[in-house]
Amino acid sequence: MTSEILNVQGLETQFNTPEGVVHAVNGVDFKLNEGETLGIVGESGCGKSVSMLSILRLIQQPPGKIVAGTAMFKGKDLLQISEDEIRQVRGGQISMIFQDPMTSLNPVMTIGKQLAEPMMLHLGFNKEQARAR
Ligand SMILES: Nc1ncnc2c1ncn2[C@@H]1O[C@H](COP(=O)(O)OP(=O)(O)OP(=O)(O)O)[C@@H](O)[C@H]1O
Ligand SMILES: [Mg+2]
Structure with missing residues (x-):
């Protein structure tokens, strides 16, 4: 299905x-x-x-x-x-990585952290929950 x-x-x-x-x-x-x-x-x-x-x-x-x-x-x-x-x-259910990743992603933060942050902010997840998702 x-x-x-x-x-x-x-x-x-x-x-x-x-x-x-x-x-x-x-x-x-x-x-x-x-x-x-x-x-x-x-x-x-x-x-x-x-x-x-x-x-x-x-x-x-x-x-x-x-x-x-x-x-x-x-x-x-x-x-x-x-x-x-x-x-x-936005951020809670649909995320966007904007064009030109060198300016839209933070080069001194891991990708994992940048993906986890909106889930922690918008969904109230803790670190482990965000990582699992
Ligand atoms: N703020 C704006 N004012 C006027 N025209 C705009 C504006 N933003 C986008 N456009 C026009 O809309 C059209 C579509 O642009 P868009 O940025 O969506 O293209 P794209 O397919 O993402 O191109 P690329 O592969 O270069 O990223 C283009 O003709 C662009 O010039
Ligand atoms: Mg484009």
């Missing part, structure tokens, strides 16, 4: 710029089952980062705007839930 954990449909994100509207993401659909790994591949500028930032609501609005789509995660639409709820999801 596979159970669906994330279902993104019709995601569209745009940016308003002085030169006009940038259609960064134009109708992205994908599904992810629990335990599954999905790689998204495409040329530079095709919208991979903006898609993922949109799902976690990390697009600065304005100039950005999520104009269409749904991102169902455990029965809730990440694009519709409150700011408080999405904050619980």
